[in-house]
Amino acid sequence: MVKLNNGYVPETIDEALAIMKEQEVKPYGGGTDLMIDEKRDSTYLFLHKVSELKMITEDSDYIRIGAEATFTDIEESDITPQILKDAMSHLAGPAIRNFGTIGGNIGNGSAKADSVLILFATDSLMVLRSTDSERTIYVKDFYKGRKQLDLEKGELITEVLIPKKYLNNYYYKKIGARDALAISRMGFAALLYEENGIIKHIATAFGAVEPIIIRRPEIDAMLIGKTIAEAKALKNDYLKAYDDAINPSAGRVSKEYRKNVCMNLLKDFLKENGI
């Protein structure tokens, strides 16, 4: 392992975790958030040489993406689901996509993070490891507030696990441009899975609206087990429940405008599915 005067460059997860345990270091993925935000007096744990963290694999239930996989790696992989590739293709420009990582997107703690929106909509899991522990939690549960994360001292995000079922029929829209100062940006992702005319699964996620990406399975449950015709009859109640639940935080663009965009995207998703 190389030691620099501003950090460490481990080559294995074990080396990285050992440093995390012994030193005050900040994990450094692609640095595309850190290079802007940091005071630059931290000692970093540069993760780009840990090849184990870059792997994209699958098992019978999950697509598994290493935290150090870049957006380009994800976009170019044969294994990653189309909904995630779509989000990657709308994320920043090629330079950021070549360096920015999915672990960094999660670790940055923003409700604007494009890959995290998809991880919420797909009820994905993430693995957190330290020298003494390993835990797997829902990505949704990692977020406790704006920039407040369920990350223990010494822990690294090592992997995300995307459940394979329900991925095929999806809806994804990103509104606006992230880096343009005057334009707000919102993201919406949703899945609907029907079997023998019955809605077996429906999931929505709204990004950049509240301090944490919005995912409300208890509202979506209103339409699960229903036929499309039954869902149509319940549509107004479903929309009202979301209208009551979504409470945009103050921002450059008015709350009313952002609420309207959320509701219009939700209606468009339902309409695309005949509801």
Ligand SMILES: Cc1cc2nc3c(=O)[nH]c(=O)nc-3n(C[C@H](O)[C@H](O)[C@H](O)COP(=O)(O)OP(=O)(O)OC[C@H]3O[C@@H](n4cnc5c(N)ncnc54)[C@H](O)[C@@H]3O)c2cc1C
């Ligand atoms: C011009 C520009 C445009 C951008 N456009 C977009 C966009 O359209 N959509 C979008 O979502 N983002 C965008 N971003 C933000 C950024 O590119 C992403 O958030 C990216 O995913 C960050 O990944 P990274 O590897 O560069 O993270 P880093 O900057 O390396 O790290 C970000 C945070 O995550 C932590 N971290 C990194 N890896 C780990 C790990 N394995 N375990 C624990 N913590 C970790 C770091 O300590 C840090 O706090 C943009 C940034 C720039 C500069």
